[in-house]
Amino acid sequence: MRLEMGHIYIRDIQFAAESKIADGVLYVSEEALKAVVLEDEKLKSVSFDIAKPGESVRITPVKDVIEPRVKVEGRGGQFPGVIAKVDTVGEGKTYALKGMAVVTAGKIVGFQEGIIDMTGPGADYTPFSQTLNLVMVAEPVEGLKQHDYEAAVRFAGFRVAVYVGELARELTPDEVKVYETPTMMEGLKLYPDLPRVAYVQMLQSQGLLHDTYVYGVDAKKILPTILNPTETMDGAIVSGNCVSACDKNPTYVHQNNPVVEDLFAQHGKTLNFVCQIITNENVYLADKMRSSDWTAKICKMLDLDGVIVSQEGFGNPDTDLIMNCKKIEAEGVKTVIITDEYAGRDGKSQSLADADVAANAVVTGGNANEVVILPKLDKVIGTLDYVNKIAGASEDTLRPDGSLEVELQVITGATNETGFLKLSAR
Amino acid sequence: MGKIKVVHYINQFFANIGGEEKADYPAELRKGEFVGPGMALNQAFGDEAEIIATIICGDSYFNENIETTKAQILEWVKELAPDVFIAGPAFNAGRYGVACGTMAAAVKEELGIPALTGMYEENPGADMFKNNVYMIATKNSAAGMRDAVKKIAPLALKLAKGEKIGASCEEGYLPNGVRVNFFEEKRGSERAVDMLIKKLAGKPFVTEYPMPDFDRVEPNPAVKDLAHTKVALVTSGGIVPKGNPDHIESSSASHYGEYDITGVMNLDEATYETAHGGYDPVYANADADRVLPVDVMRDLEKEGVIGELHTKFYTTVGNGTAVASAKAFAAEYAQKLVADGVGAVILTST
C-alpha cells in the first residue's frame, strides 16, 4: 500500500468572513465552523478561539487534538467509519495541514483533563505549544448524559477537522513524503536480508473517556489484528480517550504516530517494516490474556524478528505491556517497549505496576509524577474551575498568585508513550 | 566570596605511601594539602574550588577499625567545614570502595555536608552505598582516572553550590533509585528504533529503565502427605529464649539461633522473648507464640494434621539484615533441617 502525504505549512490562523487557505494562512469563518458543530442538536452552543505558540494562553481542560487532513486521491476519506464512510484508507494522496491543530476543550466530567500552555515552562512538556491551535469549547443541551456529550464533542471535533482539511484540497503541498508498505511476498523479495520488524500499538479500551476507535469500532471489542501503517495517517484510529492527559494518545498522535514515522525512515535500509499490529487494554483479565496470546501469535505467524511495543495509559496497561513483551519474546521475537513512569513525586517509587526480566529494552517517556509550577498566564481558554480535579492536581494546586502546582500528569502529551517527545528519565 | 572548599579522602596507595603492605596505615589529616589524584581534581576545579585538606587512610586500617576511624574523620571534617567532601575514586578496589562509600555517606548524613564518591559499578561498595550518596561511575582501574575526574569535579561543584542535580546519565553517577526527568536529543520513538536495531544485531544497548530485580523463588510443589510430615518453625521475627543467650542483634543480625523445643507446648513470658528491634515488642514478649506459633503447632500435632513438630526452631532478626546474610544463614540451617528429616517449614516474619 502506497500513500503520498502532502504537507501544507500553516503559519497563521485568522477568523474571516470566508474560509480559505492562502499563502499558508488559514482564514476561517466562525459562522461556518459553528454550523458544522451545531449540526448535532445535542450541542447547545460552541465558541471558537485561536491560540498561537508563544502567547500567554492556557487551554484547559483539553479533550482531543486533531490535525486537519483531506484525502485528495484514492479510496475513502478521513476518519473512516466515523466521519467518512467505511472504506479501506491509507493509499493514494492525502494532504495534511502542518503546524496547526483543532483542539476540543471543555468539561465532560468534573475532573476533565488536561492543560496546554502556549508559553512558559509548561510549553516544554507538550507538543501542542508548537502548533497554531483552533480551539473549540462546546456546551451540551440541558440534561444531556455524559457519554452522549462525550460522543457529541468527539464527533464535532472530527467534523471541524474535516471541514478545515477540505479547504486544502486544491492546494499544492509544500513538501511531499511517500510511505509504502510492500505485501508479505513483495517485502521478502525486496529485502531478503533485512530484519522483519513490526509496530505493536496498544490501544486504551476501558470505558467512558478511556476508549479508542478503529474504523469506528470500539477497541474494547476487537481482537488483535494487523494494519498497513499508512491507514492511521488517514484517521483509521481515533481517540475517545482523555485520561490521563500525559500518556493518552490524542487523535493527532494517532495520525502522526512517531513510531510509524521512525520505522518508515529505516524501512528498506536497516529493517523491513512489515506492518502495524494493534491490540487493546481491557479491564477483564481474560481479555488481557486473549489479546496478549493473540498478539504474540501474530508476531510468530508473520515470522517477525523484532517489534516495538507502545502502550497507552497508566496502571493496568502495564500488565498488558509486560504480558505482550514476555509472550512475544517467548516466540523468539525481540522487543523494545515504550512506556512512561509513575515513580512518585520523589522519584523513588516503583515506576511500573508490573515488571519482568524479559523487558530488557525499555524507552521511557519520563516520570509523570514530577511536580512543575505553571505560572499564571494572561488568558485561559476553557475554564480553570476544574483544574484541581484533573488527575495529577491536588487540593492546593491553584496557588494564591495564580500559578499552578501540578504533576506532569495534567499536561497533554507530556509523557507520551509512543515516544512523541524527548522527555525521558534515568 | 572565596573559593569552594573541598576535603578529599584517599587511601595509602593513591597517597603514594605504599601498596598492600601499607594498608594498615592509620588515618592521617594533611591540612592545606592536596595529594595524588587531588592534583587533577584541583586543576579541574579551576578558580571555583580548591582542596583545603586531604585525609589519608589505609584500607585495612579503615575496615578493621570502622567505628573509631569514622568518628575521627568526621571530627576532622566537621572542624574543616568544607563545602563538599569527595572520597576516592576507588575504581574496583573493594575495601577502598567500602571506605569511600562509608565516609561519603557519613559526612552527608551525619554532618549534612554535600558529599560524593566514585567507583566501578561492580565494586562491593557500589551496591552498598550508591543509593545513599552520589557515586560517579568509573572504569575498573586507575587508568580511568582522567575520565573519573572529568565527572567528579563538575558534580562536586554543583553539590557545593546547591544546584539541581540532573538524571544519572546526564551527570555520570550510578543510578541510585531516584528517577529524574530530563530531555534527550532524540524523541522516544527514534530511540526505540535505534535500540531495536542494536538488539536485533546482537549489539550492546542500554535500557532506559532497568527492570527491578526480584530474585524470585519458585514455589515448591504442595506437600503430599502432611499428616506424616515433620514440620519445622523458622522465624525472622527474632523470637529467642528469655535473656537472648546468643545475643542476636536487634537489627542487622550477624547470626541466627537454633533452639530446642522438645517438650515445649507453648511459649510464655517467663521463657521466651523477642530480640527484634523493628516492631513494638510488648505483645511478642507477653506471648511469643504470636510470632512463633508453637502452641498451635502442638495442637495440629495432637490432632494429626501434621506428623510432628520438629524439635528445633531457627530464628534471626529480619530488621535491617542484609539479604546476603539472610541467604547465608538459611543455606546453612536448611542443610540441618534436611538432615533432621524435616519435610516442610513454616516461616513467620513480621
Place this chain on the structure above:
Amino acid sequence: MCIVPFFITLAQERNGAMREKYYILTNNPMVAGKLSEDHKVVFMELSFEEILKEARSRIHSGQSLLTHPLSGSVKPNETPYKSLLIGEAKPTTEELAFTLELIETAIAACGKFRAKGDKYAQDFQLIDYTLIKSAVESADMGI
C-alpha cells in the same frame, strides 16, 4: 513485580463449565444502583484502599479476581470509587500467584497518589461504572 509465566487462560480449568459465576465487589453506589437488578453486587462503604484489601481477603479465602484492580487511568485515591469482579470458583495456583501480585501492587500504588475531596463524586462514580460495565460485558459474553 514479575508475572509468573501464565499461558493458561483463566477459563481452561473450568472445562465445560458455562459462565464463570461472579459478583461485583464495589464501594460505588452508582454501580450498586445500576447493576444489582441483573447481577450479584456486593456493596461495601469502604475507601479505595480498603475495598482493594477486601478483595485481597476474598482472594486469600479462595475466590478469583477477574478484573485488573487498577482499571482506568484515574489514579488510586484521586477517585474514591473502585469496582472489581470476583469469581466464585477457586483459582489455580498460577492464577492465584498472578492475581495476588496484581492486588498487592494496586494496594502499594495507593501510596503514590494523594486523596482528593469528593466534589465530583458523581463523575468519578460514572467513570468507575463504565469501566466495570465493560468488564461485565466481557464476563457475560464468554467463559
